[in-house]
Amino acid sequence: HAKSSGRNALRIFDPSLQAELTARAALESDLRQALRLDQFILHYQPQVDQDGRVVGAEALVRWQHPARGLLAPLEFIPLAEETGLIVQLGEIILRQACRQLAQWQASPATAGLSLAVNVSARQFRHPDFLQLVFDALAQNGAASEGLELELTESVLVDDIEDTIGKMRRLKQEGVRFSLDDFGTGYSSLAYLKRLPLDQLKIDRSFVRDILDDGNDAIIARSIIALGRNLGLAVIAEGVEAPEQKAFLETMGCGRFQGYLFGRPAPADAFAALLQPKPASAPSAIG
Ligand code: C2E
Ligand code: MG
Ligand code: MG
Numbered sequence: 001h002a003k004s005s006g007r008n009a010l011r012i013f014d015p016s017l018q019a020e021l022t023a024r025a026a027l028e029s030d031l032r033q034a035l036r037l038d039q040f041i042l043h044y045q046p047q048v049d050q051d052g053r054v055v056g057a058e059a060l061v062r063w064q065h066p067a068r069g070l071l072a073p074l075e076f077i078p079l080a081e082e083t084g085l086i087v088q089l090g091e092i093i094l095r096q097a098c099r100q101l102a103q104w105q106a107s108p109a110t111a112g113l114s115l116a117v118n119v120s121a122r123q124f125r126h127p128d129f130l131q132l133v134f135d136a137l138a139q140n141g142a143a144s145e146g147l148e149l150e151l152t153e154s155v156l157v158d159d160i161e162d163t164i165g166k167m168r169r170l171k172q173e174g175v176r177f178s179l180d181d182f183g184t185g186y187s188s189l190a191y192l193k194r195l196p197l198d199q200l201k202i203d204r205s206f207v208r209d210i211l212d213d214g215n216d217a218i219i220a221r222s223i224i225a226l227g228r229n230l231g232l233a234v235i236a237e238g239v240e241a242p243e244q245k246a247f248l249e250t251m252g253c254g255r256f257q258g259y260l261f262g263r264p265a266p267a268d269a270f271a272a273l274l275q276p277k278p279a280s281a282p283s284a285i286g
């Protein structure tokens with residue numbers, strides 16, 4: 001028996017694997033500490049309509065790591081999901097987002113903005129999720145109509161009835177839903193028809209080369225047509241060039257997000273984007 005497990009046993013003492021496990025354990029303990037010390041902040045990236053007017057924002061979490069600086073979600077969300085810490089982290093994010101939403105709603109210049117919050121499948125699945133959303137909205141005095149939850153196709157693989165039930169309850173209160181990274185997951189069109197969605201979000205991977213890659217253009221066009229035929233809004237993410245926006249617009253896409261309109265930034269920098277530009281002085285060149 002000992003012999004048959006020999007190969008596996010060897011791998012456990014593989015030094016590079018050992019180093020990886022050590023790094024992972026360190027990150028996990030840092031993550032637990034970060035949750036206790038409140039080291040997470042939200043950045044906000046604008047979402048615009050066809051005229052380029054800011055109509056909302058997506059909240060994107062960052063970790064202010066004491067030694068490593070500002071960490072992007074890719075560096076810690078996957079581990080948070082594996083360890084289940086995403087439930088606690090997701091709660092912090094949702095509460096912070098609702099506080100920001102309430103602040104926007106209290107000021108005329110930002111009152112109509114929607115705020116999109118990413119929700120992991122595991123967080124959405126948690127039995128307390130509905131209560132958390134209602135509580136986060138109520139405690140901060142945020143109107144639920146401003147809140148949009150971004151789900152990925154991974155919420156569909158588990159328990160579709162549970163997903164639909166929860167979405168319906170939230171929608172009754174005015175919360176909206178967007179299907180993130182659309183086209184990269186496993187959603188079947190049969191599910192798509194049954195989900196009470198408001199919006200499809202075209203994944204950045206189809207937008208990036210849309211001007212040069214005919215297949216990406218066809219996929220984007222199909223997603224837009226699908227969304228529109230289902231009565232859903234469609235937003236494209238990762239728009240970096242005016243030509244990409246123009247092309248998507250001719251295909252019928254109505255919303256856009258990407259570096260072209262603004263990078264994710266802290267709340268005050270985001271708010272500065274919305275200030276009416278001071279009338280420019282007459283140019284010397286005429
Ligand atoms: P996502 O939800 O698809 O978010 C969009 C990502 O694309 C963000 O990366 C954003 O900074 C980036 N992005 C936006 N515009 C452009 C562009 O024009 N060009 C390029 N190259 N990239 C652009 P970020 O902030 O690193 O987030 C990565 C992913 O981490 C998110 O993808 C989302 O899946 C996850 N995430 C972020 N915040 C949260 C959160 O609060 N909760 C959960 N569960 N996941 C989150
Ligand atoms: Mg998202
Ligand atoms: Mg996305």
Ligand code: MG
Nearest residue numbers: 181203204237
């Ligand atoms: Mg994406």
